[in-house]
Amino acid sequence: MKLLFVADPIETFKTYKDSTFAMMREAARRGHEIWACEVSDLVWRSGGHVVARQARALVLTGHATDWFNVTVTQELALKDTGAIIMRKDPPFDSEYFYATHLLGQAEREGARVFNKPAALRDHPEKLALMEFPEFCAPTLVTRSPAVIRAFHAEHRDIILKPLDGMGGMGIFRVGADGLNLGAIIETLNKDGRETVMVQRYLPEIAQGDKRVLVIGGEVVPYCLARIPQGGEVRGNLAAGGKGVAQPISERDREIAQALGPRLAARGLLLVGLDVIGGSLTEINVTSPTCFQEITDQTGFDVAKMFIDALERALAG
Known part of the structure; x- marks a missing residue:
């Protein structure tokens, strides 16, 4: 089966810990064809199918470095794959959003995409947990500095984070003294232009x-x-x-x-x-x-x- 991984540049993979590489290795062990492209390779021309402009067929070498060889580089219609595994890292920005629409069109043409593009759009990684309050600590999503200050006054020790962050980027803790809360709010919500998530600190x-x-x-x-x-x-x-x-x-x-x-x-x-x-x-x-x-x-x-x-x- 032909498996196309849509991911960040494979040259940047740290194979000793990369989960996408682990998927590729197991799939190759079972005899599946491994292909890779980047989001920037996706193209949709009017009247045509969604394609990966420069999809690369890979053979895994088994080495820690130089871990792949490219056997073919070609334009590949996404509908002609057995499955597409969407593994582009956040941030979930406008380009990621547009990529899910291209992948959604590929689905309509017959491609199988995992995770499903519509489901990716419907489950922003910070916001998705709000559907399940029975399992969450007190959490707030807002643009309002006043509402954030009120949440801090109630819970005294809080975590603030941007909705589009990854890898711990932009996470702040503010304790009971409220030190730097104003500056942190200004940094994260950019004068009310961007939404912030706030959670009670969990020791x-x-x-x-x-x-x-x-x-x-x-x-x-x-x-x-x-x-x-x-x-x-x-x-x-x-x-x-x-x-x-x-x-x-x-x-x-x-x-x-x-x-x-x-x-x-x-x-x-x-x-x-x-x-x-x-x-x-x-x-x-x-x-x-x-x-x-x-x-x-x-x-x-x-x-x-x-x-x-x-x-x-x-x-x-």
Whole structure:
């Protein structure tokens, strides 16, 4: 089967930890054709099909460096693939939004896309959790500085973050003294032009911001706790957090089993839930990671579970 991965430049992959690479490796092991392109390669001409202008057929070498060889570079109609795996990293900006529309057109032409483009648009990674308040800590979404100040006055210790951030970018903590709250609000909401998410600070972050993976509606039995280091409030690996794999807790399982089947039914084959303590803090749907960290530390093959689920979805 021909699998097209729409991703960031493959030359930038850190293969020792990249989840998209782990997917490719498992798919290649099963004999699937591996192709790759970037969002910028997508083209839709009036009266024509959506194509990847410079799709590359890859052969994986098995080496840590120079990990692929390109055998063919050509224009490829997306409808002529067995499946398209959308793995472009955030930010979910206007270009990402337009890419989901091109992929949606490819679906109408017969392509199978995972995660489903409409579902990507309908589940912004910060906002999506608001549908499930029973699992969340107190959370606020607003442009209003006054409303943010009132939320701080109520909860005293808060986290503020932009809606389009990734990897811990732009996350601030403001304690009971309110130090720098005004400056942080100005920085994030840009004089009322941009919306901000605010959450009550969860001290359980000291034990890690847990990434719980749900594949085809089923929960991966291990999570990766991303533990802040060196006085940081952020556990994100990109912000220097330490990743420690561990069995999921009963609360993790409760959240994942409640959300997983519902999100899978909407076309989200792969979801990454972020859980601090017992509270859901984000629902990641664009390019959830942590496959290799979990596999390396526990022996549970996350990529195998993903390709199994992909093959079942295509056969269904």
